[in-house]
Amino acid sequence: MTQAYEDAARRAGARVRELRxxxxxxxxxxxxDAIWKAPPSGVPITxxxxxxxxxxGNYVAGAYAGERLVGASVGFLSGPPGTGLHSHVTGAxxxxxxxxxLKLHQRAWALARGLEKIAWTYDPLVRRNAHFNIAKLGARPERYLPSFYGRMEDAVNAGDESDRLLAVWRIAAPGSDAGPGPAVPPRDAVPALAEREDRPVRGIMDGRALLVGTPRDAERLxxxxxxxxxxxxxxxxxxLGALLDEGARITGFTAAGEYVVERS
Incomplete structure (x- = not known):
């Protein structure tokens, strides 16, 4: 359970441990604060x-390069009891x-306690996060949550609505310590939303498999x-929100920054 974490920590030149x-x-x-630059009323965790x-007995961990803290993650046990961890905030x-x-340390921690899944929310517009969560880890977004956190005033999110995807990482599944990599879209996939010179271009919502694009740099926009x-x-x-609401599933994320969404 710990080998994947140990390999990742060695490559990163860091060690992760629980904080007390x-x-x-x-x-x-x-x-x-250095990452989000939030006002006192909007800090991600106190x-x-x-x-x-x-x-x-919840999860509070830090990643250290020598004596310097270079990442941290905080999560809490979630329901049904004994099944999951909700990863509230991770920054690095x-x-x-x-x-x-950090995520592989979190996985090892959760498995040692008999948990089956780790869930967290992320901004569906941020490509690097979608790639990390879906292609790198193998988590799958299961719900679209409009304005989930209400109004946010930190430097990263200010001025935007706080829509989030709920990503679920089923850590007890075989191979869950490594993601599948960027998805190759099904041959019959059609664009529901594409990116053209920073602009969203609507496509069609019909079809078994659809591609939902994202902006190249949502934070710059x-x-x-x-x-x-x-x-x-x-x-x-x-x-994307409408497709998930009707029961379609996100099955991957492409190298071009598109969600692959498939209907049953």
Missing amino acids: EIAEFEQVTALF VELMAAFAHS VMGRGIGLA RREDPAMATAWRRAVRET
Whole structure:
């Protein structure tokens, strides 16, 4: 159970361990502040809540490169009792493989406690997160959640609606320690939503297999072209959200930044 984590941690040049002390939780809040730059009323997690989670047997872990904290993750047990962990927030220094080491440590922690799945939410517009969750880990988004967190004021999300996908990683399944890689679309797949020069272009919603595109850089659009970012938000909600609501399944994510969605 731990070999995949150990290999990922070695490649990242880091070690991941559970956190127990107030000083460690303060390091996490400083790291998350550097990532999200949230106002005091909108921090992703507080020192007090981390202390309560760690004390009550939930997941609070940090990734260290030497003595420097370079990533952290906080989650709590979810229902039905004894089956899952909800990974509330994970943040890491980008480009080093720290996020993968954290998630595989989290998987090993959950399996050691007899859990079957880990779930978390992420912004469906952010390509790198979709690729990481679906292609790298093998998690599958199961629900589209419009405006899930309400209004957010941090530097990453401000000015946008907080739509999220609920990703579920079935960690007890064979091969769940490695994702399938980018998806090759079925030959009969048709575009329901495409990206053309930063713009969302609607296609057709008929067909057994559909492709739902994403913007090349959603976070840049939020900063530089809020109207276009809003257009993407609404377009993805009205295509991907509608397809999931009717019972279609996301089966992969392509190298071109498209969700592969299939009807039964």
